Amino acid sequence: MTDLVEHAPAREKSSFINDPKVRSIGLQIIALIVVVVLGWMFADNARENLAAQKIATGFGFLDNTAGFGINQTLIPYSETSTYGRAFVVGLLNTILVAVVGIILATVIGFLVGIGRLSKNFVVRLISTIYVEVLRNLPPLFQILFWYLAVLSAMPNPRQSINLLDEVFISNRGIIIPRPLFGEGTGLVLWAMGLALICAILFGHWAAARQEETGRRLPVLWVNLSLLIGLPMIAMIITGFPITFERPELKGFNFVGGIRVIPEFVALTVALATYTAAFIAENVRSGIQAVSHGQTEAAHSLGLRNGQTLRLVIIPQAMRVIIPPLTSQYLNLTKNSSLAVGIGYPDLVAVFAGTTLNQTGQAIEIIAITMGVYLVLSIITSVIMNSYNKRVALVER
Amino acid sequence: MSLTFDDGTFIRSELETPLPPPRRQVGIVGWVRENLFSSVLNTVLTLGGILLVAWVVPPFVRFMIIDAVWTGENREACLGPDVGACWPFIHAKFGQLIYGFYPIDQRWRPDIVFAAGILLMVPLLVPSWPFKRLNSLLFFVLYPVVSFVLLTGGNIDASAFLFEHFGLIHALVGDVTVAGVNATFWVDYVLTAVAVAALVGGLLALLGGSGTAAARTTLWVFLAFGALVLVWDIDFGLEYVETRQWGGLLVTLVIAVTGIVASLPLGILLALGRRSQMPIVRLLSVVFIEFWRGVPLITVLFFATYMLPLFLPQGTNPDALLRALVGVALFSAAYMAEVVRGGLQAISKGQYEGAMAMGLSWSQMMRLIILPQALTLVIPGIVNSFISLFKDTTLVLIVSIFDFLGQLRASFTDPNWASPVTLYTGFAFAGLVYFLFCFGMSRYSLFVERRLNTSHRR
Numbered sequence: 001m002t003d004l005v006e007h008a009p010a011r012e013k014s015s016f017i018n019d020p021k022v023r024s025i026g027l028q029i030i031a032l033i034v035v036v037v038l039g040w041m042f043a044d045n046a047r048e049n050l051a052a053q054k055i056a057t058g059f060g061f062l063d064n065t066a067g068f069g070i071n072q073t074l075i076p077y078s079e080t081s082t083y084g085r086a087f088v089v090g091l092l093n094t095i096l097v098a099v100v101g102i103i104l105a106t107v108i109g110f111l112v113g114i115g116r117l118s119k120n121f122v123v124r125l126i127s128t129i130y131v132e133v134l135r136n137l138p139p140l141f142q143i144l145f146w147y148l149a150v151l152s153a154m155p156n157p158r159q160s161i162n163l164l165d166e167v168f169i170s171n172r173g174i175i176i177p178r179p180l181f182g183e184g185t186g187l188v189l190w191a192m193g194l195a196l197i198c199a200i201l202f203g204h205w206a207a208a209r210q211e212e213t214g215r216r217l218p219v220l221w222v223n224l225s226l227l228i229g230l231p232m233i234a235m236i237i238t239g240f241p242i243t244f245e246r247p248e249l250k251g252f253n254f255v256g257g258i259r260v261i262p263e264f265v266a267l268t269v270a271l272a273t274y275t276a277a278f279i280a281e282n283v284r285s286g287i288q289a290v291s292h293g294q295t296e297a298a299h300s301l302g303l304r305n306g307q308t309l310r311l312v313i314i315p316q317a318m319r320v321i322i323p324p325l326t327s328q329y330l331n332l333t334k335n336s337s338l339a340v341g342i343g344y345p346d347l348v349a350v351f352a353g354t355t356l357n358q359t360g361q362a363i364e365i366i367a368i369t370m371g372v373y374l375v376l377s378i379i380t381s382v383i384m385n386s387y388n389k390r391v392a393l394v395e396r
Numbered sequence: 397m398s399l400t401f402d403d404g405t406f407i408r409s410e411l412e413t414p415l416p417p418p419r420r421q422v423g424i425v426g427w428v429r430e431n432l433f434s435s436v437l438n439t440v441l442t443l444g445g446i447l448l449v450a451w452v453v454p455p456f457v458r459f460m461i462i463d464a465v466w467t468g469e470n471r472e473a474c475l476g477p478d479v480g481a482c483w484p485f486i487h488a489k490f491g492q493l494i495y496g497f498y499p500i501d502q503r504w505r506p507d508i509v510f511a512a513g514i515l516l517m518v519p520l521l522v523p524s525w526p527f528k529r530l531n532s533l534l535f536f537v538l539y540p541v542v543s544f545v546l547l548t549g550g551n552i553d554a555s556a557f558l559f560e561h562f563g564l565i566h567a568l569v570g571d572v573t574v575a576g577v578n579a580t581f582w583v584d585y586v587l588t589a590v591a592v593a594a595l596v597g598g599l600l601a602l603l604g605g606s607g608t609a610a611a612r613t614t615l616w617v618f619l620a621f622g623a624l625v626l627v628w629d630i631d632f633g634l635e636y637v638e639t640r641q642w643g644g645l646l647v648t649l650v651i652a653v654t655g656i657v658a659s660l661p662l663g664i665l666l667a668l669g670r671r672s673q674m675p676i677v678r679l680l681s682v683v684f685i686e687f688w689r690g691v692p693l694i695t696v697l698f699f700a701t702y703m704l705p706l707f708l709p710q711g712t713n714p715d716a717l718l719r720a721l722v723g724v725a726l727f728s729a730a731y732m733a734e735v736v737r738g739g740l741q742a743i744s745k746g747q748y749e750g751a752m753a754m755g756l757s758w759s760q761m762m763r764l765i766i767l768p769q770a771l772t773l774v775i776p777g778i779v780n781s782f783i784s785l786f787k788d789t790t791l792v793l794i795v796s797i798f799d800f801l802g803q804l805r806a807s808f809t810d811p812n813w814a815s816p817v818t819l820y821t822g823f824a825f826a827g828l829v830y831f832l833f834c835f836g837m838s839r840y841s842l843f844v845e846r847r848l849n850t851s852h853r854r
Contacts, residue, residue, distance in 0.1 A: 122445035136834035
């Protein structure tokens with residue numbers, strides 16, 4: 001044995017650059033140098049270019065007067081407001097589209113996704129056509145279609161489509177009643193909050209009780225009556241403080257009510273229906289991922305179809321659905337930047353569009369805009385990941 | 397047959413033929429009862445669905461075909477109370493929708509590019525056809541170069557290389573042009589190549605490595621790059637067509653195909669970087685990938701349009717389409733990296749260990765064992781990212797590059813064709829084109845997925 005070792009040919013002395021460790025460190029140093037040099041070159045060029053074009057640098061411009069109007073503002077804003085304020089307005093508009101779009105897309109997506117698996121041939125056919133058509137058309141195409149072909153084709157305000165004298169749809173947008181908060185609204189809001197807390201507590205208590213005794217309490221009905229009843233009682237006590245201001249046709253336009261601008265409607269509807277097609281596919285594959293044995297086992301335990309779906313299939317399917325659902329929500333949020341194509345005043349249109357054109361400070365503005373989307377992405381994925389962790393399969 | 401005994405006992409010795417099932421449970425009637433009207437909710441859904449179909453389909457067919465106008469010279473043909481789609485409008489605008497403002501007498505050039513693309517793409521997509529290696533080499537290397545020359549006209553002025561900066565070569569050779577090729581530049585280029593190769597080789601030899609191999613590799617890189625520049629430098633006698641004149645489906649396809657072709661190598665590198673053991677390389681890859689995946693494409697295009705020129709040396713003002721292409725390539729490279737990473741992760745550890753046990757180096761292992769398997773696995777993923785890239789190309793209209801959708805939108809403003817149905821006709825046509833492209837590709841990706849799945853099917 002020792003013979004072998006002794007007589008083994010002496011290992012040929014290899015250069016140290018063939019040592020994997022040295023190589024890996026060397027490669028990394030080279031990569032770092034390349035990145036740093038590139039970054040330095042870019043920064044140097046940018047400095048020269050900015051100086052040559054006499055473009056100001058820094059974030060001071062945020063305090064300057066914007067001087068342009070925005071046709072949908074969730075917070076008070078006027079032409080004399082600052083660029084910083086315009087940024088907040090744009091950001092809020094983006095968030096508004098994202099939130100409304102996500103809710104709509106989830107509802108439509110789940111309905112269509114379940115419809116894709118329906119035994120009913122007609123429902124299945126319609127769901128399949130919905131998914132295939134919506135998924136295969138570019139989102140910007142769909143936004144332009146809703147904006148130019150659907151909403152612009154609506155009648156003028158005088159001939160607007162009248163829904164129960166409360167909501168009017170015309171080519172100027174959708175007019176809905178405006179809630180007016182009179183005295184005593186505070187109490188109603190408190191009652192709502194209290195009802196919500198009670199409902200959550202009751203839900204937990206009922207779940208714990210079911211764990212213990214096996215008996216199910218009518219959680220849905222109790223909570224519904226709590227959530228509706230308590231604020232109702234508060235309303236009655238305070239004498240109905242919340243009233244609605246109805247829109248009325250005066251001359252050629254509406255007075256009163258809230259006008260939802262057509263750009264918002266087009267963008268939200270287009271994004272929601274587009275994203276819903278993808279969510280539907282996620283839902284379908286999620287449900288299909290639950291093995292058929294689960295359904296059979298649930299049936300043999302005596303659960304009805306609805307109970308099987310609600311208590312056995314959906315909770316397990318959610319595990320598969322959540323991760324891709326997260327990325328769909330992110331996609332919708334990112335796609336809301338297509339607003340600039342139809343002039344909806346979202347973050348990109350207001351900030352990376354108008355503000356950039358006026359100030360020329362491309363680096364700061366685009367960095368801020370990209371930063372906002374990155375932060376939104378990170379927040380969404382953190383929330384979704386924590387939820388995902390909660391529903392994920394706990395293995396032994 | 398049955399037996400009957402004297403005492404009245406009855407014993408059946410053969411099975412009676414079963415009665416047919418009730419008629420309401422079999423055949424069309426049974427299927428309809430079972431599938432469409434099994435419960436109240438189901439009945440409501442069925443009737444609602446049928447109503448929806450009846451409400452949507454007949455008007456659609458009437459608009460597209462029955463009431464449509466097929467011939468005409470201008471808007472006059474499409475005016476009228478019950479007129480459907482105005483197809484002559486599409487006919488009149490067809491050239492614009494496909495080529496943009498590409499000079500009409502030069503349109504044979506994009507035609508050749510389209511035809512060559514189809515000729516190279518189809519054999520690449522059919523899994524059973526041979527010569528995949530050669531084919532992909534042609535499609536991913538030669539085709540982009542040829543297309544570039546054909547579409548722009550080539551004859552790009554090759555600018556100074558390393559030594560020209562010192563005025564050395566110019567003093568030596570002067571301004572010499574041989575057959576439309578700038579000889580001054582090429583002398584410069586060759587000298588630079590030799591110098592750099594010598595430098596790299598010498599440095600490595602000094603460190604104890606194989607200097608000649610390194611020098612050879614460097615020379616090969618210079619040769620490949622030089623060949624590329626030479627093709628662009630030669631004057632083929634083609635008229636120069638600036639990219640501002642490009643438009644329509646041509647631009648859509650140029651952006652989508654360039655995006656995919658450029659993002660594939662970049663994405664593979666990034667995916668390998670993300671899976672690498674080296675912490676700095678991994679960190680750089682992760683930051684790059686997550687950054688581009690976290691921002692919307694439109695901000696990337698804004699970045700490429702407004703911010704990129706600021707980062708380049710003064711005086712270089714790259715073309716608008718080129719800037720958009722850079723943005724799209726970076727953006728899709730990040731997505732491609734994740735697709736490729738999925739493939740790399742799907743390869744079992746045994747393959748890596750087997751390759752290492754065979755004594756293959758890291759690059760041999762990747763090139764010969766891992767990547768061929770991983771890339772085959774992710775073909776559906778690549779096709780899917782091509783579909784989303786194809787849909788995303790529409791966004792360039794926001795930075796005023798007139799792609800297919802941009803041309804369509806521009807054509808709506810033509811007063812010659814202003815009619816109530818122009819808008820709907822345009823959307824119907826564009827929708828059909830986009831749908832056919834994307835739907836076709838998604839079917840292909842499904843086909844490949846099924847084909848790849850066969851071995852795992854139970």
